[in-house]
Structures are given as structure tokens and as C-alpha cells.
Amino acid sequence: MAEHIQNPPATSAKKLNVTAIAIWVVVLAVLGLSGYGLMKTNASRPEAGETAPGFTMNFFNGYEWEGQDAVALADLQGKPVVVNFWASWCVECRLEADLLEQAWQQYKDQGVVFVGIAYSDVEPNAKEYLREFSVTYPNAPDLGTSISDDYEITGVPETFFIDRNGVIQHVQIGPVNASMMNSIMAKIMTQ
């Protein structure tokens, strides 16, 4: 006798379809999130002409600037800002440390703000570095490396020169020298 294959009940097929759809939704969601994560990881460094990414820096314990223990880039709107990424373990950072402090002393009365961000540094060593070079402009650890992630730095030292409109005018990879400093400062102060 011939066997007849019975079709499964319609409700069972519907249930199967719903499960399949749910699974594909989850797969697509996970793929989407993975893609977002990858895009975030592979974001390119903000270059000259682009708006500087915003950040808030919480100064090292015991340090303050203008009576505050933190400052946000947004608070400095209307002022040219020099953002320097450094670390106490970085040999090249030592080459520019004195120059940055001298430039800060020279330009601070003209409304320019220098800020230093310690990248992947250990707090006692970073503080010792600041004492060693008598750095007086505001400095902070890069908590969670969120600021260096946004600026996509590839190492230290790196310095971003931002004009009073919040636009990056120059990105310096490696240490800054005196002649470079003067010409870039003139540029960001006239923008």
C-alpha cells in the first residue's frame, strides 16, 4: 500500500516561520552592531578643516585650573585651544615639554588655552613628569582613553591646534619645534 505523506498542520508551519524570522532578526541585529563597532574602531583621525571632537577632562587629583577640577572643550568656545597628547614614558614628549610650557606662558594672555592629556600613563609618573617640566597649563589623564579614541591618535606626542571656531587648523604628529609653534599659533589666532 502506498504511503501518503501528510502535510504538517498549518499552525506548525506558521510557528516555524515565526521562529525563522526571529532568528534572522537576531542575526541581522548582531551583524549590525558588529558593523557599528567596526566602523567606530576604524574611524579616521580628525584632520585640519574638521571640527574638533568635544571632550571633558578631569584634572589629576590635587590639580585645578581657574578654580575648577575639570574643563570641557565646549567651555573654551571662542578661544584658540592647543590639545597635546603626551605620556611620561614617551621619550619624544620630553623634547617638546619645555617648549609647550614656554608657548603657554607666551600666549595665555592672548586668550589661547593649552591643555595636556596623558595617554595610557600611570598617575604618579604623570604627575612627576608635570613637576619635572614645571608644567602649569591644565593636564588630565585620559580616563578610559575616550579622548584619544575620539581623536584617533596613533601615538604620542600628537598635538591638535584648534582655532576659536572649534575647527582643527593643524595636526602635529611627533614633537613640535619652536618655528613650527610660532607659525601655527599665528594661524589659529587669526582664524
Place this chain on the structure above:
Amino acid sequence: MQVRRKQIVKRGMKWGLLLLLIMTVVLPVWAQESDSSEVTDDEVNAVAKEVYCPVCESTPLDVCETQACADWRELIREKLAQGQTKEEIFTYFADQYGDRVLATPPAEGLNLILWIWPVVAVVVGGFLFSRYMRNLRATAAAAPAVDVALPEDVPPPAKDDYVSRIEQELKKK
């Protein structure tokens, strides 16, 4: 004579107090320093091997030779000397330098993908495999049974010469 003895006792008490004061101030500092040196490299590396410094990506802290990593290892040594647990040290490093410095990132935010993805892959794989098997079974059941009979005029397949000889030898016995 008695006055002189009282003066000696008084002076002794003064020096004793001074000594006590010095010990109170100096001893904890000295103890902390000596504790830090008592933490062995193996103890430091047991924590360091689960941490990655952003400066030298993909290299665990225990084998990385840069100055930045040496500083981090020293920090781990200090924290172990202070009595902090591995988990407390990991939390500190994650807060300071971000989750990505940990070999095992916490199951939060975007990191969840790392934890969910294998489970999703197994579930989806299992579902697709079971569906494939069900289809295979349904196809087999639906196919009509075919009698495979050899035509009469077809000679039986030729035996292997070696096998035939063995059979002959066995018959002789």
C-alpha cells in the same frame, strides 16, 4: 638626689614619646615599601597576562617590553601590595584605560556582541541543521520505492582472481 632621678625619668619619657612618634610616622611608610618589594614577579604577571596595554596592541602586559607596560606592571605590584584583589585591579584598569585593556571584557554595551554571537551562531546553526535534516527525511519518505533488480541476462560480476583462488583452495580442504 630624688630631684635628679625625677629629671632623668622625665627626660627618658620625653625621648620615649619622641621615638614612638617617629615610629608611628615612619613605620607604615616603610612597611608599605617593603610590602611592595615582597610581591613576586609571578604574582604580578598572573594579573598582567590578562591585561593589554593600548600602546602595544595584541601583546599581553606580562611579556610586553615597552616602558609604558613596565610602568603598568609596577602599578599592579603596588596595588597587590596594598592588598587589592585581581578583580579590583581589573576594575581600576578598565576605569582608567577602558574595557579594551582587559583580556576578558565585561559583558556590557557593545562587548555583549562578543558574548552573544557564539550563542546565536549555535542556535541558528542548530535550527538550520534540524530544518535541513527534516527536509531530507521528508524527501526520502516522499520518494517512491524502487525495486532494484538486475536483469537476468547480465552475468554476475567477475570475482577477483585472488579471491577465486582462495575459494578453490578452501574447497580442496
